[in-house]
Amino acid sequence: MSRITLYTNPLSRGRIARWMLEEVGADYETRILTYNGTMKEPAYLAINPMGKVPAIIHDGKAVTECAAICAYLADAFPDAGLAPEPSERGDYYRWMFFGAGPLEASVTNRSLGFIVPPEKERVAGYGNFDHVMDTLDAWLSEHPYIAGHRFTAADVYVGAQINWGMQFGTFDKRESFAAYAERLAARPAFIRATRLDDEAAAAA
Incomplete structure (x- = not known):
């Protein structure tokens, strides 16, 4: 190769x-x-x-x-x-695209000082920042990795956003996020x- x-x-x-x-x-x-x-x-x-x-x-x-x-x-x-097994594909693709869409958009907008007005949340793909954080928090509170119980490429993408977001104050510092970031930061790669x-x- x-x-x-x-x-x-x-x-x-x-x-x-x-x-x-x-x-x-x-x-x-x-x-x-x-x-x-x-x-x-x-x-x-x-x-x-x-x-x-x-x-x-x-x-x-x-x-x-x-x-x-x-x-x-x-x-x-x-x-x-690091690619998904057949049983992991739903979670893998769901959260990979969640990271590329709602997660990144909501964090970027918030860091730039733009808050979606409540009456316009249906127009925004992510609704509002808190809803995005709550959704990701709920998942990581129940799963050690994004696609379930093993590390995949989706963890690199989503995990990097969580790690940096908490470092730079653009991300909520929640218990599930901190524990997840700690697991990823211990990886030799x-x-x-x-x-x-x-x-x-x-x-x-």
Whole structure:
């Protein structure tokens, strides 16, 4: 299998992609891009016209968006066991897309100071921030991992959002979230990925 190229910045969602690459044991090279610099140059815009990171190139194919990268790598490296089993697919897809939709949208809007007016909650895909937090809290209070009882790629994507959200104050610090984040932070791949990104940030 050909080597993967990761386009990232250590102060970005690219940390999610690196964590996933470490989880699957991929052979990859890292290219650090700069905001308002190399992210906006034609060479990278040809890979991701959004001019944002992360992106990966694998077998000549570009994959962008963190949820897509996590799902793609889980399928591309089946021996890592991070793709869902047939019995897990409902929960896996439900929460992967919950993370990419209601969770990220509600957290982003709240951090920008935008609160959906109560009379407009039917229009917003997530309703309101508290409803999103309550929904995720209820699930993680009953399940050790997003897809049930074992770690999958969905935990990389959703778990990273919970971990960072609590660190930066954009996420409620609830007991279920803290316990979940602690389990994920103990994973060797998470520790390796964090060290690599911290080193890259210090060198920038």
